Each structure stands twice: as structure tokens, then as C-alpha cells.
Amino acid sequence: MANQSPSRSNSSRSNSAYSNSSQSNPSFSEEIMELLIRFVTVWRVELVLVALPTALGIWLDVHHGPIAAGVITGAVVFAIVLPPPSRHLLVRILHRESVRRHLDVAFASLPGILSDRPPIIGTVNRTHGGDRVQLGLRHGTSIEELVRAAAIIASSLGVRGVRMAVDPAHQNLVTLSIIRRDPFETNGLCCPMVKAKSFDAWEPIPVGVDEEGEIVHVSLPEHNVLFGGEPGGGKSVALSVLVAAFALDPSVALWLFDGKLVELAPWSTCAERFVGPDITLAISVLQELRAEMDHRYGELVARKVKKITPGDGLSLHVLVIDELALYVAGVDKKLADRFAELLRDLVARGRAAGIIVVAATQKPSIDIVPSALRDLFGFRWALRCATREASDTVLGSGWSTRGFSAADIAPSMRGVGLLLHEGGIPVRLRSFHLSDADVAMIAERAYRLRHHDADPIGTR
Ligand SMILES: Nc1ncnc2c1ncn2[C@@H]1O[C@H](COP(=O)(O)OP(=O)(O)O)[C@@H](O)[C@H]1O
Ligand SMILES: [Mg+2]
Structure with a gap:
């Protein structure tokens, strides 16, 4: 996925502007489609969080008018955002998604096989000093490659450092610790x-x-x-x-x-x-x-x-x-x-x-x-x-x-x-x-x- 765009841009650079004009449209729309799918996949949680109250507002507007729609939708949003437990849950969910997105980008920028076969991102949990992420290594990759890439991952994430520990019983399962603050x-x-x-x-x-x-x-x-x-x-x-x-x-x-x-x-x-x-x-x-x-x-x-x-x-x-x-x-x-x-x-x-x-x-x-x-x-x-x-x-x-x-x-x-x-x-x-x-x-x-x-x- 990550190496598609360079090859596409190379081929478009090598062809003349008029000779490939007939072929550029399908590939352009394909690319738009791919970008859209990627956008929805990457931002799916945030989209759902925005879509639900929006859908509620539209439905209320159609059935009860704009005032009822505004008041009820606003009340529902405040009822979720104001109480600390649900607000904290929301913040945790948004933080987790943000970590996933940043890791996706960091893995895509890695050299070698890891960018083609990036680790699968599992659960993300906050720790006192940062985050702990469970990763699943894909076939053909190993913990050694990930450890070698630690400095690049840390700099892509803009954090103090990252550490990896492999599960001794399952060499494909890795715990990635993202260190944001130094507790020391x-x-x-x-x-x-x-x-x-x-x-x-x-x-x-x-x-x-x-x-x-x-x-x-x-x-x-x-x-x-x-x-x-x-x-x-x-x-x-x-x-x-x-x-x-x-x-x-x-x-x-x-x-x-x-x-x-x-x-x-x-x-x-x-x-x-x-x-x-x-x-x-x-x-x-x-x-x-x-x-x-x-x-x-x-x-x-x-x-x-x-x-x-x-x-x-x-x-x-x-x-x-x-x-x-x-x-x-x-x-x-x-x-x-x-x-x-x-x-x-x-x-x-x-x-x-x-x-x-x-x-x-x-x-x-x-x-x-x-x-x-x-x-x-x-x-x-x-x-x-x-x-x-x-x-x-x-x-x-x-x-x-x-x-x-x-x-x-x-x-x-x-x-x-x-x-x-x-x-x-x-x-x-x-x-x-x-x-x-x-x-x-x-x-x-x-x-x-x-x-x-x-x-x-x-x-x-
Ligand atoms: N965990 C710690 N946190 C903060 N300061 C510490 C800590 N451990 C030691 N120190 C500081 O270092 C000094 C020396 O520690 P100490 O235990 O006497 O060293 P050692 O026995 O190795 O010679 C202490 O007086 C204290 O001021
Ligand atoms: Mg002593």
C-alpha cells in the first residue's frame, strides 16, 4: 500500500501529458476512492462519534422541527460530554485512536520490510508515562527489525522513546511501550x-x-x-x-x-x-x-x-x-x-x-x-x-x-x-x-x- 504512490508518480512522470490523459482518469478516481476508504478506515471512530449526533439532529429536524432538533441534540451531547466518567471514556477512545493513527504513519515510514508488512496494532492502554500497545508481527518480520527501528518510531511519534518486549511464548506478539514523560x-x-x-x-x-x-x-x-x-x-x-x-x-x-x-x-x-x-x-x-x-x-x-x-x-x-x-x-x-x-x-x-x-x-x-x-x-x-x-x-x-x-x-x-x-x-x-x-x-x-x-x- 505504501509503495503504490511512488510507482504511480514515477510512471506518470515518464509518460507525456497527452499520451496518458485517457488512462489518468480511472487511476485518478481509483486513487480518490482509495484515499476515501483510507480516510474512513483511519478516522472511523471519530466519524461515528460525529455521525451519531448529526443523524439524531437531522431526524429530529425532519420530524419535530429545527428548535427541537437543536435543543435535544445539544442536551444529548452535553449529557455525554459533561459527566466525568463518560467524558474520560471519550477522551480515552480519542487518545487511543490518535495513537493508532500516529503508529500507522510511523510504521509506514520505516525502512525495509516493516513498511510493507507493518505490525498489526492491537489494544492501546494508557500508562503513567505514556502508552502500552500490543502489536502482532506479520509473517516475515521479527522483533529484531522492530527493535532496530525503535529510534525512527520514537522520532516519528515525537516521544522520548519506545521499548519493545516480545512475549516469550509467542514470538509474534510484542508489547510496545511508548514513553512520553520520564517518570524518573x-x-x-x-x-x-x-x-x-x-x-x-x-x-x-x-x-x-x-x-x-x-x-x-x-x-x-x-x-x-x-x-x-x-x-x-x-x-x-x-x-x-x-x-x-x-x-x-x-x-x-x-x-x-x-x-x-x-x-x-x-x-x-x-x-x-x-x-x-x-x-x-x-x-x-x-x-x-x-x-x-x-x-x-x-x-x-x-x-x-x-x-x-x-x-x-x-x-x-x-x-x-x-x-x-x-x-x-x-x-x-x-x-x-x-x-x-x-x-x-x-x-x-x-x-x-x-x-x-x-x-x-x-x-x-x-x-x-x-x-x-x-x-x-x-x-x-x-x-x-x-x-x-x-x-x-x-x-x-x-x-x-x-x-x-x-x-x-x-x-x-x-x-x-x-x-x-x-x-x-x-x-x-x-x-x-x-x-x-x-x-x-x-x-x-x-x-x-x-x-x-x-x-x-x-x-x-
Ligand atoms: N530514589 C532516590 N530518589 C532521589 N534521591 C535519591 C534516591 N536514592 C538516593 N538518592 C540521593 O542520593 C544520595 C545517596 O544515596 P545513598 O543511598 O546513600 O547512596 P549509596 O548507598 O549508593 O552510596 C541520598 O542521600 C539521596 O539524596
Ligand atoms: Mg550506602
């Missing part, structure tokens, strides 16, 4: 935990917003998370978002280790144990937690179950370590190795026993975090990294060549990172922000919740 522009996204009275740690924790402005949740039971990124990237803030959620569940036992002392100190009143930069104490507390894990396994065997589940009376234990390097790469190598070995055991065996490990360090390269420990962390959260290699060290090798590198994050975008969790593909997100005042307020609420509602020791 908002500095200090408010964390839902600021207002939460309490939280159930078995529920997914809201941790930030993705590029579409949707809230990203992480489900942590049976998972461990490793944070990495350069200083000031936002590791401790993101860590505190998780700690806030766990603290607001009075059944959760918090074991907090902070090499810098100041980051997790505000949560110490809600913690089972709080350890500063003291490696000997850190080792003895890890041994305590390991004893708890072994005790748990004895309990699970007695109950004839393989893992703890919500409502079985066995609470979650959450071990949070900020500045992990201080413990696993300290000056006393023997103590550091002992710590790393205990932690490796907890990460390796703790899942079924309800032990969750969340650790942050600047660069988890193997000279700092032994690979036997690092590789056990299933979820990875990379804040800004200095290099693509450093980003791969956090997320796992190969992600930067697949377009997911935390080195691409601007230094000013604190809290923006890549989170690799359930979906299997890193999600770009900006974590919620918790100010010192927010942390103090949530910690105070969590403390009162714990002292009124539950005894963490009793629930162990």
Missing part, C-alpha cells in the same frame, strides 16, 4: 511505606516506579537480593525501602549489619540484632542466625513440610547488610573469610527456612565478594555503575551487551537502577525515596507496632 524526572518519589500503618512481608513490596510510571514490586520470601553500584548511587536508600516494609511487619525478625553504622542505625529499635563495623560481633551474630536456621530445619522436619509458608506461625528472618565489603574484604583475612563462609551458608540454605538476605556493596567483583557467595543471590539490583563491566558484575555477565547497563544511568539520576528479579529481564526503575525524617517516623511506627502487637522472640 520526579526527584524523591514518595514511598508507600510512609503512610502504611503496617505491612505483610509475604506480600510483594513496592520499591519504585518503572519507565512507564508503574509501581515495581519485589516479592522477597525465598529470594535474596544483592545491591551494587557506585557510591551515592542510591543503594542505602533502596535498601531502607525494603527495611521499612519488613520493619512494619511485627512478625519479621530483622538482623541488621551496617558497616557505616549510620544508614541502618535508625532501624535498630525494631531489630532483633544490630551490628556495626565490628567483624567479631558480626561473626557471632551470624552464628546465632545460623543456629536459628538449623533449629528451623528441625522444626520443618518435625512438621513434615519442606519450607515455611504464610500462616504457619514461623516468621521470616531478614538479614540486611549494608557495606558488605567491610565484612567480607576486611583487613583480617581470616575473619573476613569466616564471615563470608557463614553468609554463604545462610544464603544457600536459608530460603526454605524463611531467611531472606539483602546485601549492598559498591562493586561485588570476586576480589571483594567471593563468587561462591555472590552467585547465590537470585535477585540483583544495580544502581549507577562507573563501567559496563561493573554493571555486569552486579547483574550478571552479558546483560550490558543486551542493552542493560547501569553505566548508562546519568550520575544525577540518583536512585535509578536496573532490577533483575522474577521477570528474568532487568527492569529500569527509580527507587522510592525515604528522607531521614521519613525513616525516623516509620521506625517509630514499627517500634510501637512491634511492642503492642507481637513479640518477635515469641514468634520464632
